[in-house]
Structures are given as C-alpha cells and as structure tokens.
Amino acid sequence: MPVPSVPVRTLFALTAVFVIASPGSAVQAAPKPTVKQLKKELAALQKESDKLIADYYSSRLAHQKAEKAEKSARETLSASQEVFDRESANLRTMAVTQYTSGQPDQLVLLTGNHDPATLLSKMALNQHLIDLQQARLRGFGQVRDDHQRAKDEATARADELGRTLKDQDERRGKAEKQIEKIKDKIDLLHTAPGARSDGTWVPQLPQGSDNITPRMALVKKLLQERFDVPFGIGCYRSIQDGGEHPLGRACDFMLSRGGAMPGGEELRRGEEIANWAIKNGKRLGIMYIIYRQRIWHIRTGGWRTMSDRGGTTANHYDHPHISVF
Structure with missing residues (x-):
C-alpha cells in the first residue's frame, strides 16, 4: 500500500512520577x-x-499409556458384548420354547395316568x-457379570x-506460554539500526x-524465526508505485498462493504476525502494517479500514504487509 512520503516523527512523552512520601523527588521511568540483563533473564526462563x-513429555507418556489401556478395554467390551448378546438370544429362545412346548412339571407327571416305565422316562427327560x-x-449369570x-x-x-x-x-499450555516469554525476550535483544534520539530514523540504502534495508532485513529475520511462513516472503519490487517495496523498505508475508483466500489457520497466523509487528513497531522502526483491508500506522496507533481495491491480494487478505522507515 503506497503511503505518502512525508516526514514522520514518533514522539515519546516523558512523564515525571512523583513519590508521595518525598514530594520533592521525581522518579524516572525504569x-x-x-x-546482559536480558540474557540473564533468558537463561532463567530457559x-x-x-x-x-519435561513435565509435558511425562504427561504425553501417561496419555499414551492411557490410550492403550482404553483401547484394550474397548476391545474387551466389544468381545464381551458379542457373548452377552448371543447368550441373551439363546436364553430368550429357551424361554419361548419352554412356553410353547408346554413341558409338564414333576407334579403333573406324578398325578397323571402313566405306566411306570413311561413315567420314569418322562421324568428323567424332564429333569435333564x-x-x-x-x-x-x-x-x-457369569456372562452377564463379565x-x-x-x-x-x-x-x-x-x-x-x-x-x-x-x-x-x-502442561502443554504452560510450556507454550513459557516459550512465548522466551521469544519476547529474544525480540528485545534486537533494536533496529539507524534510530535517532528524537524518535526519527536515519534513511538506509537497500x-x-x-x-532490502538493514531495518527491513531485521524485521524479516525475526519474523522468519518466530513464525512459519510456508508460502514465502516477497520484498523488493522494481515497479515504482510510490510505496516502500522499490525502496527495499517493505515485505509481504504470504498466507496462500495464487490469490486464494487463506484458511482459518493461516488467517490467524496473519493476525499473529500483524500483532507482533504492532507490539515491536517502535523499537524496530516499523512505519505501518496492512492486513485484511486495514492499515495500522505508528502515527495513529490504531487500525483504519481501507477502500476496496478489488481483489484478495490487492486488499491484503492473503498477506500482511509491513513497511519500515
């Protein structure tokens, strides 16, 4: 996105903080x-x-063990269910057969009019x-209990x-938060070259x-180290369109190919890249960010909707654009 080439200054206001206990003394910002301090903090964080x-690794082992036990229990239940269903069917068949056949009990046989041989034979069969x-x-009963x-x-x-x-x-969440802290500390180890004490930036040659300029190269390097950008990073373009690409001061971090609309995961990655650039903008000399038809400029500090340029790439839906001073 072309931005008018006008002098830009980032002003830092220093506010004196007075301590109530000592009205006459002003405390400067930390x-x-x-x-050296950052490296010490990094060592502790590491x-x-x-x-x-290590805790997360232990939890993964425990989960794998639980997965195996759960799979074995499901297989045992499946086999037991087959036996239970089969025996239930057999039991129902036996009950129906007994009901429909009208088999006499021992008392009916004894009180009936049968000769002794036939009586003994029927009683033996009935008992069997x-x-x-x-x-x-x-x-x-055993099948049911099992x-x-x-x-x-x-x-x-x-x-x-x-x-x-x-x-x-x-445990994974705790580890990921700790890793993010480490990444933040690593970011703080780097300050863009060419910063003046008044908040302006010395121009740089590609x-x-x-x-690309050393400032843009640093931003690109840090982003590559922190985020996976599988669809490539495009920076210098020779077309003089009034923007920073032909000056070596801009890069596009692609989230898809061929102008396709990125999926949910890639859109989130784009948001993460844009938020990282905003968070580190003042220290790294970032001038503005464009993403999803919006622009964030260091002068305003907020997102502003842009006019529709007629396409996924033109409206920056498939990549965050970052320009530096």
Whole structure:
C-alpha cells in the first residue's frame, strides 16, 4: 500500500512520577534492560522452560499409556458384548420354547395316568431339560457379570484417558506460554539500526541479494524465526508505485498462493504476525502494517479500514504487509 512520503516523527512523552512520601523527588521511568540483563533473564526462563517441557513429555507418556489401556478395554467390551448378546438370544429362545412346548412339571407327571416305565422316562427327560436350563442360566449369570465388569472397566479407562488428556493440555499450555516469554525476550535483544534520539530514523540504502534495508532485513529475520511462513516472503519490487517495496523498505508475508483466500489457520497466523509487528513497531522502526483491508500506522496507533481495491491480494487478505522507515 503506497503511503505518502512525508516526514514522520514518533514522539515519546516523558512523564515525571512523583513519590508521595518525598514530594520533592521525581522518579524516572525504569531504564530499558541491557543485553546482559536480558540474557540473564533468558537463561532463567530457559531453565524453567526445560522443566515444563519435561513435565509435558511425562504427561504425553501417561496419555499414551492411557490410550492403550482404553483401547484394550474397548476391545474387551466389544468381545464381551458379542457373548452377552448371543447368550441373551439363546436364553430368550429357551424361554419361548419352554412356553410353547408346554413341558409338564414333576407334579403333573406324578398325578397323571402313566405306566411306570413311561413315567420314569418322562421324568428323567424332564429333569435333564431342567438341568440344562439351570446350567444355561448359571452360565448366563457369569456372562452377564463379565459383561458388566467389562463395561465398568471401559468407562474407567475412558475417564482416565480424559484426565490424562486434560493434564497434557494444561502442561502443554504452560510450556507454550513459557516459550512465548522466551521469544519476547529474544525480540528485545534486537533494536533496529539507524534510530535517532528524537524518535526519527536515519534513511538506509537497500543491500544484499534481496535488496532490502538493514531495518527491513531485521524485521524479516525475526519474523522468519518466530513464525512459519510456508508460502514465502516477497520484498523488493522494481515497479515504482510510490510505496516502500522499490525502496527495499517493505515485505509481504504470504498466507496462500495464487490469490486464494487463506484458511482459518493461516488467517490467524496473519493476525499473529500483524500483532507482533504492532507490539515491536517502535523499537524496530516499523512505519505501518496492512492486513485484511486495514492499515495500522505508528502515527495513529490504531487500525483504519481501507477502500476496496478489488481483489484478495490487492486488499491484503492473503498477506500482511509491513513497511519500515
């Protein structure tokens, strides 16, 4: 996005803070940390980060173990369910058969008009059927109990898996926050070259194979180290369009190819890049950022909607644009 080439000054107002206990004494703002102080803080953060990463690794092992146990419990339950369903069907068949066949009980046989041989034969057959039914009922009771135990075990293992996943996510979150702190400290180690004490910036010539200024090169380097930009970074363009590209003072951080609208993950990455540039803008000499048909300028400090230029790329929906002084 072309920006009128006018002198721009970033003014820093210093406010004196008075201590109530000592009305006559003014306390200056805390000085910026030195490189030595930042490196010391980085070492402490790195040590804590190593512990958090080790904790996260332990939680991953626990989760993997819980996953295996949960899978085994599901397989056991599935096998038990098949046995339970089969035995239930057999039991229902037995009940229906007994009901429809009208098998007499022992009392009916004794009071009936049967000769002794036939009576003994029928009583023996009836007792045999009763024994078979009782054995099947006892067997079904065992199947039912085994099935219930399998269900209880599967539920317990599923609950355990949920707990380990929650624990893993919590530890991962802590580690990621710590890593972000480290990245922030690393950013503070770098200050763009060419800053004047009054907040203005010394003009710089493009250099190197990519034809960008040292300030733009630093911003590009830091962004490459902090964010994955899989679709490439475009900087120098020879077309004189009144913007910073032909001056080596601008780069586009692409979120898609061929003018395609980026997906949700890439759009979030674009927001993260833009927010990082805003956060570090004053220290790194960033003049303005364009993203999703909006422009943020250091002079105003807020986003402003831009006019529609008729396309995904022209409206900067597929890349954040960063210009430096």
